[in-house]
Amino acid sequence: MQPVLSLNGISKSYGRIHALKNVSFDVPEGAVFGLLGPNGSGKTTMLSIILDILKADTGSFAWFGLPGAPETRQRIGSLLETPNFYHYLSAVDNLTITSAISSRGNAEDIDRVLEIVKLSERKKSKFSTYSLGMKQRLAIGAALLGDPQVLVFDEPTNGLDPVGIAEIRELIKVLAKRGKTIIMASHLLDEVEKVCTHVAILKRGHLLTAGEVDIVLANEDIVEVSSNNLDQLLSVLEKFPGHTHIKQDGKLVQLFLPVGTARLEEINRFCFEKGITLNLLLVKKKSLETKFLELTND
């Protein structure tokens, strides 16, 4: 299947600063693609290049197999960096302009997206009177106009309150379920972990890794166990066959095993036979945060 977006050796410098160095990856259709990286790692630069705001020094990209062009951008709903609207115009007027430029949506659709982002009551108010969160919602609404197949969100939950963040997360899940391809940059790892199917990690312009979340994260299985006597538990588990290492984490013991070899019943039986009753036993996926820190730490 043809990827929705494919990047091929993209590099970009600002003077002596290399913002992106030879970045290549594909975004498959229907993916929720998380783009991660610390501040200044090149996430927004990358999104700006694929949206034709910045020119890459070298390399190329293709949307739907075609080089970037106004027609391809019209098919993509995008929110890049900040909500960009005419301050003296109302939400409806601003979206009318978005709709006219992108050929996405119409008057009814404008009402529909304002309903989704909960701005219907303030739709006639000037953009300049909006709070930060409302501005962000309007930008998300603009991206949703015309129900595009592909969405690009740069830090979509910026400025939103906890309820707003949860709502946007739900919205992204619903969109993903409907088969939309979503490319999302974020430094909120928790957020990405909850919704993304794929992930790419950038650091100082280098692509560290890219691929399906499960594959990127899971290079080992972690089993968390606990019992009343931790010392005894530790010494028993030392003898458990096949583990790579053991770590004590507060009142828990973490047992690391090669990918796909964690079998809870075996561990349970092993401990019980050695006279230990467990009060906790679960497989823990490595969190994205752990992986991220592992990859981005020097």
Added chain:
Amino acid sequence: MLPLLKIEWLKIKKYPAFWWMLAIVGLTYPGVNGMTYYGYLKATTGKEITNNLAKMFLGNPFAFPETWHSVAYFSSFFILLPSILVIMLVTNEYTFRTHRQNIIDGWSRAQFITSKLFDVLIVSAIVTIVYFIVAAGFGVYADSTLTHQWTKQLQYIPLFFLQTLAQLSIAFMLGYLIKKAFIALGIFLFYYLVIENIAVGYARFKLNDIGRFLPFEISDRLIPPPVFFSRFGKDAKASYDHALSLIPGHVIYTILLTAATWLICYAVHKKRDL
């Protein structure tokens, strides 16, 4: 093209500064021409023989058809007013970062500049309409017995439009390249009011009037000082005729300069990071 025009008109008509500009132009054009007219009336009404002489020599500069020329000349001093609006319209795009959003949403970079060209065309057309109404109004008011002559000298309407378009295009380019409204306005004002006037004045006496090829002077020469300015002095008639004879050439220079102005903007925008 039509959708582009519609989008720009939506941006302009809801922009409060546009209505302020229109109101100020709507007051300034009749105001400045009215003052000149009042000066003319003062010089020509009276029993003194000089008054009658003045009337005979001057003709009525605000009656048809001379009103088209006189009002164009005096109104064109106030290009500054619509220039502020034009500079604001382009620097707003940077302030609101909509110059990026418009591209993200699906305009080509060329379409963005075309949309701004429409802004300048719309403002030029509206200013020309105000000029037309004011000039026609003075024509009827100053001497209603001459209204049958209204079709003469109508060429000053397109000349006024061209001059406005050319000078607003330069204002646009400054705003477009400099990005900051106040700096662009400052440079515009300082150059337009001070530097170029000095340069043109100097060149007139020392450099064979080469100053007429400076950016604003090129189009200033489209509308030379009206005839009643020149009925004094020995060589005045000759210099007035000379100024008139230069107009066709300056029409071409102005069109070339304006085309070049926009081509620069298109070329820069094609390459530049937004």
